[in-house]
Amino acid sequence: MESLIIKETTSTPKVVLDYRNNNFEFHGCSRPEDVREFYMPIINWLEKFRDTKVAIEVEKHATNPIIFKFKLDYFNSSSAKFILDILVLINQLHLNGINLRIDWFYSQNDEDMLEVGKELSEVVDFPFEYIEVKK
Amino acid sequence: MTQVSSKNIISFQGELTFENIESLLNSAKQELDALNLELVVQKRLYSILVESLENCVKHKIPIDFKRNHHPLEMNLQLYDNKFLITVCNYINQTNTELIAQKIDEVNSLNRDELNQLYRSSIAKARISDKGGAGLGIIEMARNSGQKINYKFVQEGPELVFFILELSLLKYTLKNYKYGIINH
Numbered sequence: 001m002e003s004l005i006i007k008e009t010t011s012t013p014k015v016v017l018d019y020r021n022n023n024f025e026f027h028g029c030s031r032p033e034d035v036r037e038f039y040m041p042i043i044n045w046l047e048k049f050r051d052t053k054v055a056i057e058v059e060k061h062a063t064n065p066i067i068f069k070f071k072l073d074y075f076n077s078s079s080a081k082f083i084l085d086i087l088v089l090i091n092q093l094h095l096n097g098i099n100l101r102i103d104w105f106y107s108q109n110d111e112d113m114l115e116v117g118k119e120l121s122e123v124v125d126f127p128f129e130y131i132e133v134k135k
Numbered sequence: 136m137t138q139v140s141s142k143n144i145i146s147f148q149g150e151l152t153f154e155n156i157e158s159l160l161n162s163a164k165q166e167l168d169a170l171n172l173e174l175v176v177q178k179r180l181y182s183i184l185v186e187s188l189e190n191c192v193k194h195k196i197p198i199d200f201k202r203n204h205h206p207l208e209m210n211l212q213l214y215d216n217k218f219l220i221t222v223c224n225y226i227n228q229t230n231t232e233l234i235a236q237k238i239d240e241v242n243s244l245n246r247d248e249l250n251q252l253y254r255s256s257i258a259k260a261r262i263s264d265k266g267g268a269g270l271g272i273i274e275m276a277r278n279s280g281q282k283i284n285y286k287f288v289q290e291g292p293e294l295v296f297f298i299l300e301l302s303l304l305k306y307t308l309k310n311y312k313y314g315i316i317n318h
Contacts, residue, residue, distance in 0.1 A: 011157065031185055033153045036262055074178065076185050077270035081260040109174045123254050 001054050004045045012038055013072060017045055019058045024068045030075035030083075039082035046089040050096065059098050066093075066100040071133075072113070080120075087124040094126060104128040108135050142213045144170075148206040151195060151224065156188045163211060170213075175307050179278040183220055183301050184211065186271045186278075191224040196294075205296055218303045228293045234272075238283050241276040249277055279303050 001019075008014035013028035032038035049055050058066065068090050075083060087102070094100050104117035114130060121128045144166045147159055163184055167177050188209060195207070210221045226234070241249060253273050260269055276283055284300040 010161075031189070074181065074185075076182070076189065077274040078189075078262060080257060080270065080274075081262060084257055084260075107174065110178065112175050112178060119250070119254065123258055 001048060001052060004041065006042075013075075015042055017042070017049070019049065019054060019066075022058070022062060022064070022066060024066065025071065026069070026083075026086075027071040029073050030079035032079065035076075035078040035082060039079070039085075043082070043085055043089070046086060050089060050093055055093050055096070055098050062099075066098060067103055068100065069103045069105065070117070071105040073107070080116075084120060084123060087120055087126065091124050091126045102126065102128045103131055105131045105133055107133050140215060143210065144213055144218075145209070145211040147210075148208045151188065151191050151207050151209075153192060156185075156192065159188065159209065160184060166211075172305070173307055176303065176305065179280075180211075180218055180220075180303055182278045183275050183303065184209075186275045187220060187222040187299060187301065190271050190299075191222055194224075194226050194230060196225055196227055205290075213305070216305045218305060220301045220303070221298065223296060223298045225290070226295050226297045228289075228295050231287050231295055231297075234297070235285070235287075237272045238285050241273055242282045244276075249273065253277060275301055 003018040003020060004015065005018065006012070006015040008028045011029065012032050013026050013030045016023050016025040016027075018024070030038075055066070070083075072083075090100065090102060102121075104114075104121070106113035106117065114132075117128055117130060145159065145163050147155075149155070160181070164181065167180060170177075172180075191207065191209075205223065207224045208221070209223075210219075212219045212221075241252070244252060253270065256270055256273060263269070272283070279301045281302045281304075286298040286300075288296040288298065290296050
């Protein structure tokens with residue numbers, strides 16, 4: 001199974017799903033022109049990661065938990081739906097016995113991004129770690 | 136008599152496309168940076184602009200502007216302590232009922248109810264053929280914190296000019312997160 005790496009643009013985030021290096025990251029701004037076209041490969045990758053048991057193999061060899069880092073500056077409402085789908089898939093990995101963590105980054109003074117993280121955590125029923133990024 | 140000062144921050148008239156939105160948002164970002172706003176206010180304004188403009192592009196219908204129709208337009212203005220965002224575009228008559236229902240619903244909710252609506256809506260959201268999740272109006276209301284104003288102007292048997300007006304206070308209020316506060 002190949003890693004999935006998507007470069008950042010002004011309207012789409014950088015996505016790194018690199019299980020060989022235990023690097024899972026979403027970074028930047030998300031308001032794609034075609035939200036389905038952008039997010040479906042990510043959803044498909046995570047489903048495959050879950051279903052082909054690669055995650056269990058990764059976990060067996062990992063000394064630390066798998067960390068999914070969300071470092072998003074902004075995402076629009078249709079991206080939010082897909083971000084929730086991604087979080088549901090991550091929670092399923094956790095329910096399958098994978099030791100993992102979700103780190104939700106927010107800029108200092110960006111209380112709304114912190115609130116959105118708490119809200120999504122509640123909807124998906126999985127606790128996040130909240131990390132304030134100082135200016 | 137109190138004089139209210141106003142400042143045009145962004146004004147746009149013409150065809151709205153994804154590329155135009157990109158350039159409008161970049162200009163808006165630069166203008167807002169120059170105002171030295173609180174980060175939260177700046178990001179809420181940005182979010183309202185994105186959602187309202189994307190809605191226009193997703194639901195726009197082809198218009199022959201030579202036939203004396205209004206131009207599509209977007210304005211961002213600052214009146215003393217309040218931003219006013221106006222977005223106007225053409226929609227099909229058949230969409231007006233659903234839009235009015237959604238706006239009336241969010242306008243009737245308090246902050247907690249609005250947040251609850253968002254949570255239940257995002258959990259069951261499906262992406263439409265036009266790429267929307269049906270969350271745009273709720274998200275605009277949460278970011279605005281004020282009632283949303285709208286008007287439909289009948290321009291033909293099936294053609295309606297839709298005027299959407301949102302506002303946002305220039306300063307955040309203590310303990311104000313998301314939601315309607317100005318009832």
